[in-house]
Amino acid sequence: MSTTTPARQALLRERNLAIVARTVVDADEPLSRADVAALTGMTRATVSTLVDRLLAARLVAELPPAMPVGRGRPAVPLVAAARTIVGLGLEVNVDYLGGRAIDLTGSVVAELLERDDLHASDPTAILTRLGRLARRIVEQTERAGMRVAGARLALPGLVDVRTSVLKVAPNLGWAGVELLPALGLPQNVPVGVANEAKLAALAQVWAVRGERKKRPTFLYVSGDVGVGAAIVVDDEIFHGQHGWSGEIGHLTIDPAGPRCRCGSTGCLERYAGKEALVSAVGLDVDAPDELIADRLAHADEPARVALNSAGAALGQAIADAVNLLDIDHVLLGGSYALIADLLAPAIEAELAVRVLGAPWAPVTVAAAPVADHAALTGGALAVLRDVIDNPARLIEQQG
Amino acid sequence: MSTTTPARQALLRERNLAIVARTVVDADEPLSRADVAALTGMTRATVSTLVDRLLAARLVAELPPAMPVGRGRPAVPLVAAARTIVGLGLEVNVDYLGGRAIDLTGSVVAELLERDDLHASDPTAILTRLGRLARRIVEQTERAGMRVAGARLALPGLVDVRTSVLKVAPNLGWAGVELLPALGLPQNVPVGVANEAKLAALAQVWAVRGERKKRPTFLYVSGDVGVGAAIVVDDEIFHGQHGWSGEIGHLTIDPAGPRCRCGSTGCLERYAGKEALVSAVGLDVDAPDELIADRLAHADEPARVALNSAGAALGQAIADAVNLLDIDHVLLGGSYALIADLLAPAIEAELAVRVLGAPWAPVTVAAAPVADHAALTGGALAVLRDVIDNPARLIEQQG
DNA sequence: CCGTTTTTGTACTTCCAATGAACTTATTTC
């Protein structure tokens, strides 16, 4: 029995407010109120009143009238407001922790990164440290007159998005961690948590949003020590029932294969994880991605073998995902971003053979556009998207 | 750029109309207008006017007032209207073709089935035959004063839901078939097409809807000559970009495995398809499911081996799906429904080992409740759900 | 048996957001 809430008048206003906000913020160039009216199908009168509300909430700003071209009253250009409302992305990963604040124009307005080896670290200590770092960013941005609408914490593991509990993060050595208390962020900054790959995928959404006009649908596959994925359908992350969808690293490549740290056998991670790749070129897992990519590119025989085996395994796993999901675009991120060109041929060869629908809709494989700490960016953008999708909530908080 | 349509007043009415319709139709027992108001949060006045509209559209009916219990003015019981609006489910499969009309109460009001071996049949001839059959059902129901709101055609293959083209159905031997022209249904009966497993899954949604109060989320795995699946999230089928999601039968179990008819190697179908199962008990693929199940249940050694190997392969494939999707409920349908108990142990053993989230959210495996031509039922129900979700469309068609 | 209580369903007024038309404003063109 779906206890859907009835539609009242306020719903109209909220929805239309969100539509106007999205139209202005997503636009490639400044729009006039009349442009917005034409794009959305609303009347100019309606747009005007809604824009007034967005101006008051500082979601949207008026630019000084540009030199008027053509006749008629010159338009007042509307753009996403810069340095007013920001989202905060946070991340703890094996080699660093950090935070990044981004405003509605997509610009980074504050950022703090601390490189560190966090293997087998103490969760409470690290989260406390991240909390301090986050509060520094919050204070800094608030001093500059901005408002932090919320935060998202990215972690490389199984995160229960509803209870904000990290079930397990093998590569951090964390398990069963209550995430929010140790962070200790102020009350007015609501924090959500999510898997690292999923938030990184959101950064890709923002990046490819401009290129194609449709709402993007793709599979984001992120390589690191583990291999994670995010399923993006029409712009939205598919989280699953608890928030731990996308565990492509533990698809079975060969049931008779080597034992995985997860307890299963023949998992993708064992063939295409960072450990498998670096050992072939005589490096350590902690080696920088650029170095690994360089070594792999100038491949001798063992490197080529490792690349092919990783590519074939990735191809098999991605083929499984595509057969299940019917998603025909794949982005390779994380450590894979730099070696996407080296992996793609082997992946595509597998896809061509194993994907049932391939003859009618070939699957494309490409490097993810955002590589640099994509989860931080994605986390911040996730917050901002919530704001854009429901400006009314923010407005009533502002009073 | 999402060209979202602006919200007008009419949207309120349509949405609330749909909410009232859904509340009445989904209820386990008759509801009064006041009950609906209490359940939805609308006022009794609003509910009254909306119910009037639904009564006029014959989506909802008033029962004669039952013997009044308790004091106060006796309630007028509202129920889903019987034998007024019907949905039509159609199917062509390897062993039969048929149609089934179902009304808003979920009762079958008309049904025609023709058993036949349709391997390597002629698409145009068969579709023309199905069209005649469908028109007989339409005429019969219309003579009885009902209205056929639409039809859904289920097919065992890759169906492009947008263009209504069947790309390929290996077990029928069909490829590249324009489905709608040959059917030749009247203009006022819009026909949609979908994969057989997906529509069958919708029948399961309807069946389990009552048990648990939430909107069901599950993976439906349907065994036959091929193995198909449907991903159901919050009541909705996940179709993918073209409509050919759920091809679990072609997940790779072992890349070094036997060649599949699809061109790949080691597909699940080769281990858990009907052919693999029947050959172990000395039967033909055309043998009735009951006989196959009976033979497998009284298993000698080769049968037990086949069951275990099929179960393990299924378990591995389902584990892949669960790791990707984070869906923790699996229903076994089609030929599997009768042997679910025999398969479940092997499947669950694999899931326990291979699903990363299993320690925190165990995956349950059960037989699908609807077995008898579930795709017909699901197709009919899909039409009815469209009606319930948007009663306004039907009303304006009725004038 | 009749008034009181209680609940259902309806009538009518109010409220609110979008619409559409008229109007103001600011610029180009002639």
Next chain:
DNA sequence: GAAATAAGTTCATTGGAAGTACAAAAACGG
């Protein structure tokens, strides 16, 4: 300068839900 044109605003109108009051129909209580 006047006309043309386009942007933005004002205001009466419209449509649908909310709220209130009220009529209808039954049980209860004396």
